[in-house]
Amino acid sequence: MPRAVREQQMLDAAVETFAQRGYGAASMDEIAVVAGVSKPLVYLYLNSKEELFSACIRREAEALVAAVRGAVEPGARSAAQQLWCGLRGFFAHTAANPDGWAVLNNQARTQGEPFAREIAVMREEIIELVTRLIAAASREAGYDPELAGREVAGLAHALVGAAESLAGWANAPGGDSPTSKEAAATLMNFAWAGLENLMNGRHWSPAL
Amino acid sequence: MPRAVREQQMLDAAVETFAQRGYGAASMDEIAVVAGVSKPLVYLYLNSKEELFSACIRREAEALVAAVRGAVEPGARSAAQQLWCGLRGFFAHTAANPDGWAVLNNQARTQGEPFAREIAVMREEIIELVTRLIAAASREAGYDPELAGREVAGLAHALVGAAESLAGWANAPGGDSPTSKEAAATLMNFAWAGLENLMNGRHWSPAL
Amino acid sequence: MPRAVREQQMLDAAVETFAQRGYGAASMDEIAVVAGVSKPLVYLYLNSKEELFSACIRREAEALVAAVRGAVEPGARSAAQQLWCGLRGFFAHTAANPDGWAVLNNQARTQGEPFAREIAVMREEIIELVTRLIAAASREAGYDPELAGREVAGLAHALVGAAESLAGWANAPGGDSPTSKEAAATLMNFAWAGLENLMNGRHWSPAL
Amino acid sequence: MPRAVREQQMLDAAVETFAQRGYGAASMDEIAVVAGVSKPLVYLYLNSKEELFSACIRREAEALVAAVRGAVEPGARSAAQQLWCGLRGFFAHTAANPDGWAVLNNQARTQGEPFAREIAVMREEIIELVTRLIAAASREAGYDPELAGREVAGLAHALVGAAESLAGWANAPGGDSPTSKEAAATLMNFAWAGLENLMNGRHWSPAL
DNA sequence: GATGAATGAGATTTCATTCAT
DNA sequence: AATGAATGAAATCTCATTCAT
Structure with a gap:
């Protein structure tokens, strides 16, 4: 063979x-x-065990990034649609490859260097993609994303974090887990609402 | 001794x-x-090592839940204020006990049974608390939370997931991490906006 | 224990x-x-195996050097007698500790660094001792050892080398091995004759 | 090929x-x-590895013995000259084939049976040759080698042992090593002086 | 209450060796 | 004549765990 x-x-x-x-x-x-x-x-x-683990991380990270990028299909659609497709691609891929996702999200992240760094690189790549899509979506909606650059990045961070968390929940055995479509919809609502408030300057504050 | x-x-x-x-x-x-x-x-x-690890998980989980519950201070304030205080308590506690948080979030979750179950129990407890607070807040704002029960739970899940993710980011070494106050504010914005949209029936949908 | x-x-x-x-x-x-x-x-x-081997080398080397030094008994006798006693001590010790001698002479020397270095140090110590004794003996015999410093060192080197070789032969199983006393006597003759010729300037030359 | x-x-x-x-x-x-x-x-x-190692030993041993025998050139010269040439041949060959010499002297000798036996055979062959040459040289000098047969053998043993030791020293890196010619001359001096004393009955004795 | 002494079981890793082509 | 693919066996080393005192 x-x-x-x-x-x-x-x-x-x-x-x-x-x-x-x-x-x-x-x-x-x-x-x-x-x-x-x-x-x-x-x-x-x-x-060695270490190199074997690294090879797993690399393969799974590349597959995940490729799945998300492939789902985004740039150009053809609005940025919001692209974000939606990207999220669906993410949830679909992690649902179809639960072991790969577990290696990336549960194992590699928590085994310290040098594995954590490989995950961080992949995560940065995805966060950057999401940040670009949110900025584009806000432009489409008539806002000026330059006005809230730092907060757009924060939104991207929170969105990715929430997606990671939901991916775990969606993959968990048990009846009340959301489908991958529901999970993506929840997040789009989250992102959409956050974007709107962000751009309209409607911030929640303790005094409220 | x-x-x-x-x-x-x-x-x-x-x-x-x-x-x-x-x-x-x-x-x-x-x-x-x-x-x-x-x-x-x-x-x-x-x-045994296993019991020792379990004892660590139990102690740290109880301390974290106590810190969040203690920060909430029920009765005295509005539900939104309580949620805000709870989030600040969460970020303050994880920042003050990074090792305990790492054990709960990085180690226990990823070592399989029986440890993951103990974490799941604690997480459910917190999600339930958050769900109750969101429902109460929506009632205070004049909405009927019964109308969107399942989606309120989804919002709570996403909020907790995002909080976990931000706690890791806030504790990370490096200059661009948010302070624990910023992190809490970011999350309140999302929760608030999400709640508003939810209750007004303004859902994002693929067709949009 | x-x-x-x-x-x-x-x-x-x-x-x-x-x-x-x-x-x-x-x-x-x-x-x-x-x-x-x-x-x-x-x-x-x-x-570790390496440290264990090093510990063996150290212990056996120290024991051997101590045995030779102890046998020399400086002060009491003529330098020639001291050399004789040292040789007898050497052969007696190696005969009594064949395994220790095998570790030093056969194993440590041939396993490369860092073991070879430890042996080299011990060997230098002994060669120095022998060089001093030969120089003293030549002074006792009325010669001026300064005249042939380099060759005295050569004699010491050859003597130690021959002693190492004879120790192997004397320890070997088989009937025709010399006793440790015979071995020492052979070497003393060797040294004595070499010394005499050296000091009298009687060198063998190819032309002879 | x-x-x-x-x-x-x-x-x-x-x-x-x-x-x-x-x-x-x-x-x-x-x-x-x-x-x-x-x-x-x-x-x-x-x-197999063992046969491969044996083949190495055989090839190198034969080459060494051939080099020494070839250098001796029997018949043409006096026995002393033959001994001198043999020693020079030995040192020249070991200097030119340090790896082969290392295999014979450092590795084969110390790996136990069956390799040590092969070395012993080669060594006996060379010692026998040297013994014959010393006996012949003493006859040329007018002595009767039968008078001191056992001691002649001892002298040959010591000579070969010293030669092995000097070969290692001569091949070692470092400035103060003797050249192969110096090494041969040193040994001839010892052999010559030893022979003379032996035949004249001038033995060193403890009582001296 | 506390510890120095000790181990069974199992981890990663390497190596001489062979088969199918 | 020559090799890519594959392995049984054994090496060094570590660790959770227990006794005797």
């Missing part, structure tokens, strides 16, 4: 195992068994 | 170590050294 | 095993079994 | 690797890479 194929099998097995057991508790033994190969082969191809 | 004091020292050491190394990488040896006692004493008081 | 005692037991077992199997082929498992303890205890006390 | 040539390339690579890493630490992988062939080919030609 050619090397490239085997490597993907190993990454599949590793993502599954890391997601279910956690980085520390996942053993190379188990990963090899799940992949259906011997342990030395895993080391021959991927060198 | 009385047992209760020693036990708290051990929990302090354990929280610090778990937060910095992660559950898997933290060793009982190191915890004992940090606590300034011998390893058998840790076992005598806390039985 | 107190730590110091156990540590010596482990070093005994390690010296025996390293001598018989070689550094590479000796396993920590076998050393632990020979020492009658569990493997983790070996690591607890001696940290 | 013909098999014989490939085999020599592999042996070259193996000698180099064994000399630099030691028998245990040298891996078949590295040897194959250094030889510029694939690992299975090494096994096809040389069967």
